[in-house]
Amino acid sequence: MNLLARVPAHAPGLTRRTCVLGLASTPFALSALANTPPRTSIRIGQTTALSGPLGDLGLAMHNGAKACFNQVNARGGVQGAPIELVVKDDGYDTTRALNNALELMADPNMFALFNCMGTPMTAAILPKVKASGIPLFAPFTGALSVRPRDMRNVFYIRPSYPDEAERLVQHLDTIGTRRIAVAYQNNTFGKEIFDGVRVAMERRNMPAANTVTVETNSSDAVEAATSIAALPSEALLIGIAGKPAVDFIRAFRKLRKGTALYTLSILGTAQTLKELGEDGVGIAISQVVPMPNASTAAVVREFQAAWKALGASQEPSHLALEGFINAKAFVLAMQRAGRNASREAFIESTWKLDQQDLGGFDLRFTAPGAHASRFIELTMVGRGGRFIR
Structure with a gap:
């Protein structure tokens, strides 16, 4: 049936053009939008130091995140969509980190940047992140100089x-x-x-x-x-x-x-x-995270199980646990937004999260530039490199 033929030419305030535009709200149009193919995976990118003078830091954080994402994917991913973490080694070099970030952002299927490491690297990446609107989740830096208050697409977790x-x-x-x-x-x-x-x-x-x-x-x-x-x-x-x-x-x-x-x-x-x-x-x-070998917090016990399943050659550490917590926070935010959420929908949904308990570790995203965690405790290095309170 020709729907336009049913519009009376003399109908007040109603034209054939407005009726065409109005079709976007009909059940037919909504059905077409609803039939958009679901996202097959949630692809996120990370540039970090896996080699060089700070390679052990970047590798610990990366493996902690990978342990979490592997655990989530084994349980079906985020509403059926697995997390795909694409990592590029920058050797803690600013130029390499920027080039890595640009390559990652050039991928049309890249949903977000995640846990990129280093203050100089974050400073170099931020202008590109701002221009693109891509979410940058949990960059690994505590520097205030790279925590702008006008970028809603950047989410900080660790204290400064x-x-x-x-x-x-x-x-x-x-x-x-x-x-x-x-x-x-x-x-x-x-x-x-x-x-x-x-x-x-x-x-x-x-x-x-x-x-x-x-x-x-x-x-x-x-x-x-x-x-x-x-x-x-x-x-x-x-x-x-x-x-x-x-x-x-x-x-x-x-x-x-x-x-x-x-x-x-x-x-x-x-x-x-x-x-x-x-x-x-x-x-x-x-x-800035609990003791990784303690079992009092649920998130630590979860980390220990995931780390064991990963089979990493590194010993579990605070930085590995931090990577795990950052990944867990991203998964929570993605679950709230929905597997097919746009970047903007993800950003808006994450800012609307109330205080979240990740299992004995609280997070609350309050404002751009502010950190979501307030956890800081003092430890001391004992014999054998073990931490004591």
Whole structure:
């Protein structure tokens, strides 16, 4: 039947054109839209360091996420659609990370970027993410400088580096340790940490800290350790990660064995602690997820089972658990949005989530630029690289 033929030419306010447009709301049109083929998989991309000086960090996070996604896929995926994680190694190099991100975003089936690693890398990627509108979920950085308040498509989970620094300085002040030295990585990541420490110390009227920087390639780690060891301090706060941290701490321990060492969560991979050996014993570390070998939290028990099923050669670590939690949060957000949700629908749905309990670990996405987790606790490295509270 010709539907237009049924429209009276004299019908007030009704034209053949408006009737054509109105057909979009008829059951016939809605049926056509509903018959759009469902998404066969939910494809997400990750650029991270799987090699290079910080490769053990990126690999731990990636494997933690993979353990979660494997577990979810074994149970049928998200409403029948499996999660497909596409990873590209950037070796903790900014140019490679940007090129990786551009390649991932060029894939028309790429739904989101996930858990991309590093402050300099995130800074390079953000303008492209903003222009494309693609969701960037749980980038691995605590830097405030890469947490813009005008990007609704970026979701942060871990607390900021200044938050961790504040917690460490608060502890030192509480126990009466006020003369603190600071060693930090000579990049945006390290400078964020130093700024957080400086502000926290100024707030408590502590004396200004003696400082030293270490290059990301570790070329000056021994020289830096020698320099800071020659200056008086009661405690040394370290804002360095990966191989540079290992080389620096080893060199410093040879010169100043009795000085208390404090550092942030990014140091605490099993590989780093294994390489440090006895030099790592006694280091206090702030953590942004629970103990990975504890069984009190349901999310930790779930992680342990998934990690065992993955068969990873790495030891389970806080960073692996963080990757698992980030993946679990993404799955929850995707389930709420629906397997066939558009990117914008996913973004809107995620911002509408109330506080979520992932199994003893709470999350709440409140506003662009803010982090969804408030969890920070202090741990200490014991014998054999094991953490104790």
